[in-house]
Amino acid sequence: MKDSSGFIVPTYFTKEVDLKIDWDRVDPVALDQLNLARHVAGVPFRITSHYRTPEKSLAVGGSPTDAHTQVPCGAFDIAYTNTLESYRIVRGLIFAGFPRVGINARNRHIHADVSTSLPSPRFWVE
Numbered sequence: 001m002k003d004s005s006g007f008i009v010p011t012y013f014t015k016e017v018d019l020k021i022d023w024d025r026v027d028p029v030a031l032d033q034l035n036l037a038r039h040v041a042g043v044p045f046r047i048t049s050h051y052r053t054p055e056k057s058l059a060v061g062g063s064p065t066d067a068h069t070q071v072p073c074g075a076f077d078i079a080y081t082n083t084l085e086s087y088r089i090v091r092g093l094i095f096a097g098f099p100r101v102g103i104n105a106r107n108r109h110i111h112a113d114v115s116t117s118l119p120s121p122r123f124w125v126e
């Protein structure tokens with residue numbers, strides 16, 4: 001992937017750049033899937049949420065037992081700015097094998113997770 005200056009930028013997530021990922025709790029298999037999803041989508045993935053404590057998840061409108069609270073954590077929220085970007089992100093996530101994908105149109109983000117304890121496969125819009 002090239003930035004606006006034409007330089008090649010890494011297409012994989014790194015601790016230095018992706019500060020919203022809790023690198024001590026990330027599910028490494030889900031992270032590989034996320035890298036593949038971004039490669040397939042061909043658009044930036046701006047992660048807005050990853051691991052959350054049950055209290056934090058409740059505070060931001062989630063549930064204290066949602067996929068963001070599981071360790072290792074394979075749940076990610078990805079911001080999008082328009083419908084072309086949301087299409088490409090969802091396409092990449094499904095291609096990469098994320099079994100649970102949801103769109104939050106109000107907050108313009110896409111949720112994806114690999115939880116095996118929550119109903120799967122699922123796709124939702126809220």
Ligand SMILES: [Zn+2]
Pocket residue numbers: 049068075076077110111112
């Ligand atoms: Zn989420």
